[in-house]
Amino acid sequence: MIFRVFNKEELSALFDVLAENIIVGPVEKALDKDGIPLYSFELVRDYEELRLQYPSTKISAKKYFLPHNETLSSFSVDKEGWTKHVDYNIYKPLVFFGMHACDINALNKLDKVLLESVYPTPYYGSKRKNMFIVGVNCTPQSHCFCRDMGADTVQHGFDMFLTDLGDRYFVEVLSAEAFNYLDRINSREAVEVDHLDYMKRVKERIGKFTSKVDTTDLTKILDMEFDAEVWREWGEKCLSCGTCANVCPTCYCYGVDEQVDLDLKGAHKIKHLHSCNLLDFAEVAGGHNFRPESYIRLKYRYYHKHRGFVEAFEESLCVGCGRCGEACLADITVPEVIASVRGEG
C-alpha cells in the first residue's frame, strides 16, 4: 500500500480536482428538536457544505447504489405481443467524499452477495464499479459497536482513505486514479514521523469505543437460543415498521411491483427495497405467511445478519454502525438484543 500526506489546507484543492465529477458527501441536512445538526449523504456542490468531521449520518449512503425504488425493466406492449427493455441505470460516476470505515465495509459485504455470487446483479454492479471512494477516519459515537463487528477499519473497497493527524491528512492510496488525483495537489510521501502520528491517532480512537457486543460463539448461541423467551419480549416491543432496514447500510432485500402505463402501451417492473420486519415479507400466494408474528420476523433479522451470513461468508452482515438502534422507534438496539440472547441483558 502507498501512503501519502498533505496539509489540511490542501483538502479544498483535493475537493476541487475531484469536483470534475459528481461528489456525494456528508452535509448538514437539518437540526433535530434539540438543535443538534443531522447529517446526510447528499450531492455536494460547494466545498463549504462538506462536513468531514460529521459524527455519523442518520441514513446510510445506500440510496446511491441500492435505490429505494429502481426500474428494473420496461415493456412496450402491443397486439402482437411485447418487448422487454433493460436499463441498468448507469449514470455519471460518483465520488463519495468522506465515507466512514463502517460504510465502506458495508459495501464490501454487499459485494459478496450481490457481485461475487452465482448471479452477479448488474443493477448494483454498474453503480458499485463506477464509484470513487474517499474514506475518512471517524470519532466513535456512543452507539458505535463497529469494533466488535470487525468493521472499525477497512482494508479494501475504497480509493483513498484519509486520517486526520491534526495539521495534516495521512492518506492510504489504493488505486491508480487516487494516486493521480493526489499528484495534482500538493502532497508528499509519508515519512516515519507521519507513521508514528498515525499509529498514535489509531490508538487514541480505539480507546473511545463505549458500546460493546460480545460476538464470541454468537452463531452457535443464536441456534441454541432459537426458542428463547427473550425473542418474544423483543417482538412485543417491535412495531414491525422496517425503519431499521431503511437506515441499514447492508440491508438489500427487495420486492418487485409491476406497473402498467395509463395508455396501456407499456409497463414497468419496479424494484423497491423491503424489510424482513414487514408483515408480508414471507407471505406466499394463497395467504400462507411463513413468519406471521413480529417476534419471528425480528429474530429472523438477527438470524440473517449474525448467523446465516457468517455461515455463508465467514463474516457478519452487520457492520456495527448502530444506525438501526438510533432510528428505532421502540428503542431496540443490537447490543441489547444480543446481550439478552446471551443471557447477559
Add this chain to the structure above:
Amino acid sequence: MNGLKFYDVLTEKRAPRVRDFERFEYSFEAEISNVYSLTETEKLYQIRISDPEKRQRFTFRPGQFVMLELPGIGEAPFSISSSPSRHGDIELCIRATGNLTNFLAKVKRGTMVGISGPFGTSFPLEKMEGGNVMLIAGGLGLAPLRSPALSVLENRNRYEQVDIIYGAKKPSELLFTYLYEMWRKFDINLKIIVDTPDETWDGPVGLITEPLKERIAAYGDALKTDTYAIVCGPPIMFKFVCAALTEAGLPMQKMFISLERRMHCGRGKCCRCNIGSTYTCLEGPVFDYWSVMNLKEAI
C-alpha cells in the same frame, strides 16, 4: 473549473462488462401453446420457448423451477411439471390464487410470456437408480413431483419398486387423474387417499400418513438400505411424513423435500426466500432432510 480537463472516473477497468451479468438477465420469450383445466382452480399450461434452437438447448433437472413473467402483471416462480426429455416445451401446473395466477387463469393460447431459468436444485434421480423410490405428495405438491415421476417412468427399468402416495382434500381436487391408469400400467404402486369424500369416491378416506404406514410396513428393512423418498406438500404434511419415514429407518440424507417460499428474483438477490442465509432459490428448493433439520424454521 479553472480550465481543468474533464476527468471521468469511469475507466475501462471499472466499467462493468456486459458478459459479467449475462447470466442474470438470461431469459426466453415463450408462448403458452396450450392450457388444460385440471380442477376448478388448477390448470396445466404448456409453454413453448419461441426460438426453436433455444428450445432444444433448454435443459433442466426434475425439481427445478422457472420464473414466469407477464409484463405489467407480475413474475413468480413455478416448479416445472414436465419431463426433462421435453426440453423447452415445458409444462407448469398452476393454481389460480394470486395476482399473476388469476390473470393466467384467463389467458388464451398464444399469449406471450417471459421465462427465465431453470433455477435451483433438483431431485438426484441418478443417485436413486437401482433403489426403490417413494414419491409422496399432498395437494398441489404433486405439481413438482410430476417431473421426477415422469422421469422415473421413462427409465422404469433403472429402478426397483416405485411408489406414488398422493393425498388430497377432496376427490375434485385430485390432479392429473388421467395419468393414474398409465402409472399403474408401468408397475407403479399408486395409493390415493382423500380427506373429505363425496358420492363419487369409493377409494380410501383419511390422511396421507395411513397409506404411508402401510407401505412402510411392506418395505420393512429395505427402507433402511435401498430406498429413497421424495416429499412435497403443505408444511404440516412434511412434519408428519418425514417423522414417520425417519422413525421407520429411512436415512435422512435419502429423503428429499421441495420447499415453497416467496421469491421475487430466483437469483439469490431479493432475500425473500431466505431461511437464515440459505436461499431457497439457490440452495433449494430441493433439500435433503438432513439440511432441512439444520435450518431453523424451514418446516
